[in-house]
Amino acid sequence: MGELLPKKYHIILEIATGDYHSLNQIADCIGITKQGVYEYLKKMREEGLIEVIDGTYRTTVKGIELLFSYLNDLDDYLQKKKRGLAIIKLSPAIAGDTIRKGDTVWLAIENGYVHAYTRRRTPASAEAAEDAQKGEDVAIRNVRGIIELSPGTIFLISLPSITEGGSKTAHLEKISELISEIAADKTGVTDIIGRVALEKVNLPYDFEYGAVQTALEMAQRGLNVILVGERREIQHAIAKIEEYNASALDEITYKHHEIPHQ
Numbered sequence: 001m002g003e004l005l006p007k008k009y010h011i012i013l014e015i016a017t018g019d020y021h022s023l024n025q026i027a028d029c030i031g032i033t034k035q036g037v038y039e040y041l042k043k044m045r046e047e048g049l050i051e052v053i054d055g056t057y058r059t060t061v062k063g064i065e066l067l068f069s070y071l072n073d074l075d076d077y078l079q080k081k082k083r084g085l086a087i088i089k090l091s092p093a094i095a096g097d098t099i100r101k102g103d104t105v106w107l108a109i110e111n112g113y114v115h116a117y118t119r120r121r122t123p124a125s126a127e128a129a130e131d132a133q134k135g136e137d138v139a140i141r142n143v144r145g146i147i148e149l150s151p152g153t154i155f156l157i158s159l160p161s162i163t164e165g166g167s168k169t170a171h172l173e174k175i176s177e178l179i180s181e182i183a184a185d186k187t188g189v190t191d192i193i194g195r196v197a198l199e200k201v202n203l204p205y206d207f208e209y210g211a212v213q214t215a216l217e218m219a220q221r222g223l224n225v226i227l228v229g230e231r232r233e234i235q236h237a238i239a240k241i242e243e244y245n246a247s248a249l250d251e252i253t254y255k256h257h258e259i260p261h262q
Contacts, residue, residue, distance in 0.1 A: 007030060007040060009071075010030055011037070011040055011044070011050075012067045013067060014029050014030065015059050016059035016063070016067065019056060020056065021055055021057070023037045023041070026041075044063070048060055049063035050063060090129055091114070091141070091143065092140075093114040093116040093137070094110075094113055094115045094135065094136070094137060094138070095132040095133060095138045096115045096116055096120065096134065097117055097119060097134050098118070099116060099128045100128065101130050101131050102127065103118050103127070104118070104127060105118055105125065105127070105140060107124040107126060107145075108120070108122045108124075109149045111185065111223065112218060112221035112222060114147065116138055116140055122145075122147075123148055124144065124146055124148070125143075125144050125145055126140040126142055126143045127141050127142045129141050149221070149222050150222060150250070151219050152185070152220075152221070152222050152223040152225060152252070153219065153224050153225075153253045153254065154219050154224075154226075154227060154237075154241060154253075155184060155226045155255050156237055156255065156256045157194075157227065157228045157257050158230065158231045158233075158257070158258045158259065159228065159229065159231065159259050160230065160231065161232060162230065165261070166192075166196070166230065167193050167196045167197040167200060169261045170193075170259050171259055171260050171261065172200055172262075174259050175198070175228070175259055176201045176203060178259075179226060182226060184223075184224040184225055184226045185218070185223040185224050186207070186225050186226070187205045187227075187228070188208060188225065188227050188228070189205050189208045189227070189228050190208075190211045190212065190230075190236075191229045191233045194228035194230065198228060205228070211229075211237075212227070212236070213240075215237070216240065216241065216244055231258070241254050
């Protein structure tokens with residue numbers, strides 16, 4: 001572990017706890033050249049940190065005090081970081097029923113989020129770190145097994161471009177029928193034409209900015225997503241999905257629907 005210390009403190013520590021008579025001994029222990037050790041020792045002797053007594057290198061009281069000061073500061077830093085790492089051991093989930101601290105809970109992905117249940121068994125389990133009522137966020141730890149998750153599907157609905165008349169020439173009734181038939185978890189619009197078309201048929205949408213990336217992230221969480229927009233934007237979305245699939249372990253399927261003119 002000594003190699004993790006800065007060379008100066010590593011040398012002080014080795015000399016304080018060992019018996020060194022030559023530069024070669026220290027160089028072999030520290031892992032630097034003899035010349036490198038010589039330069040360090042020369043400076044440290046000038047600073048009053050190291051001395052030579054009867055041919056043996058010794059650490060002075062000043063050197064010991066400096067080393068302790070550094071090690072105490074390092075220990076304080078590491079303790080703070082370790083406390084921070086302890087937080088990572090806890091993960092959030094949504095309580096699917098009433099949970100008591102210490103319960104074994106079973107995990108499932110629903111609506112894109114991890115849910116924890118006490119009575120419903122799944123391939124993945126964890127320990128509840130606190131009490132929680134149904135619907136509350138609950139801290140879990142010691143996750144075991146694999147949380148089953150299949151990617152969702154992205155349904156792409158392309159509309160006429162603005163040069164083709166945009167939403168004014170799109171078959172709005174077909175849009176409404178198609179979205180109702182798909183019954184996806186979330187719906188997004190990629191552009192003005194998609195937004196106006198849905199507003200004309202009084203259909204809500206869940207997101208609009210960064211729509212393609214948002215749809216990809218939702219599909220990765222197992223949600224089925226609809227994207228509505230003019231033809232060029234939907235082609236761009238298809239390219240992004242195929243780019244993602246080119247390097248993905250689990251590909252996201254997509255289905256393209258083109259709305260005809262009225």
